[in-house]
Amino acid sequence: MTAAHAGIPPEATGCVSSRSLFACSSDAIVLCGIESWVPLRLAERRALRVGRLVAISRHTAQRFRDANPEFAGVTVDVCHPGLPARPANISVALEPAALIVGRLAADEGYKGHELLLHAWPRILERHPDARLWIVGDGDDRPRLESVTARLGLRHAVTFTGRVSDQELDALYRRCRFFVMPSRHEGFGLVFLEAMRAGKACIGAAGAASEIIEHGVSGLIVEPAPDDVRDAVVRLFDEPDTCARFGQAGAARFRAEFTDARFRARFALVVPAAGVPPPLPAADRCA
Known part of the structure; x- marks a missing residue:
């Protein structure tokens, strides 16, 4: 699976347009966020008719449908992302x-x-x-x-x-x-x-x-x-x-919300795609 949010990588451009809307694989196109909340161009609509649609949240799925009413009856599966689990290191902060x-x-x-x-x-x-x-x-x-x-x-x-x-x-x-x-x-x-x-x-x-x-x-x-x-x-x-x-x-x-839970969810939503690699870390500070 190829994940993209702030830009479609070269290997994904054959699946959708260069606008930063989606992540994609041969089996699924993933609606990643606000870039998919806008009306699609013709080439993008055609691309989305080919693959299975998966959204990273119910909210994103609904916003996508609102912007593209022709997809109102199309199934959009939801697969929440996850992050790697870490050993518990929780502190009660003293700083206000x-x-x-x-x-x-x-x-x-x-x-x-x-x-x-x-x-x-x-x-x-x-x-x-x-x-x-x-x-x-x-x-x-x-x-x-x-x-x-x-x-x-x-x-x-x-x-x-x-x-x-x-x-x-x-x-x-x-x-x-x-x-x-x-x-x-x-x-x-x-x-x-x-x-x-x-x-x-x-x-x-x-x-x-x-x-x-x-x-x-x-x-x-x-x-x-x-x-x-x-x-x-x-x-x-x-x-x-x-x-x-x-x-x-x-x-x-x-x-x-661990990455293991994400992988399990994705494998259920798109069984043919197998288990994807973890999503890239959030680009928190770019």
């Missing part, structure tokens, strides 16, 4: 910090970075020591740093830029919880990273609700400043609840 991980790209403003920045002044009214750690880099970083300065948040917000896997693992361990109120997420591997580290998650309605069980392993909110502010304040207010959510998330990760 929330973590968000993702590209700071102007064309990915839906991730929720600016939304968090605008919510943070009111969070500081309740928790003056609350910190926001922003991991990642991109062409929108200078503008977001300017927003941070304009809001008077330089003391409370840290832009780490790109970090190594080891540094990122340490940030997951040290943070209190993970938050990414993204409005348009095809799945959200970063939520799995946080759950693997035993951290509660805050996500927005959509694909995140297929990962985060609201009120069990985290909170699902509307991507609006007041809703995000209330969820963040709650997890700072209630450390026991935050820890309980994190423990439940770690258990859910082990049960549902």
Whole structure:
């Protein structure tokens, strides 16, 4: 199986167009995220008529059908991705910090970075020591740093830029919880990273609700400043609840979202394709 999200590799271009919509194999075409939420060109529609369709989330499958009503009656199987399991290394963080991980790209403003920045002044009214750690880099970083300065948040917000896997693992361990109120997420591997580290998650309605069980392993909110502010304040207010959510998330990760579980799911959905290799790690900081 060839996986693609931010660009179709050369070996896949015979299966679909060069636009970054899909991953593909000889047996299945996988709808990977928001790039597949748009109307298809003729060549792409023809390609999709050939293979079996698999989506990485129910949300992505529905958004694909909404944009391409001619596929309304076509079966789209759902196969949630997974990440490699790791030995339990869960820590109860002492630092009052929330973590968000993702590209700071102007064309990915839906991730929720600016939304968090605008919510943070009111969070500081309740928790003056609350910190926001922003991991990642991109062409929108200078503008977001300017927003941070304009809001008077330089003391409370840290832009780490790109970090190594080891540094990122340490940030997951040290943070209190993970938050990414993204409005348009095809799945959200970063939520799995946080759950693997035993951290509660805050996500927005959509694909995140297929990962985060609201009120069990985290909170699902509307991507609006007041809703995000209330969820963040709650997890700072209630450390026991935050820890309980994190423990439940770690258990859910082990049960549902390891790469072994992904391989088993994919083999059931596309038996002829056999067991695929693991999906590539999320391009968290590109």
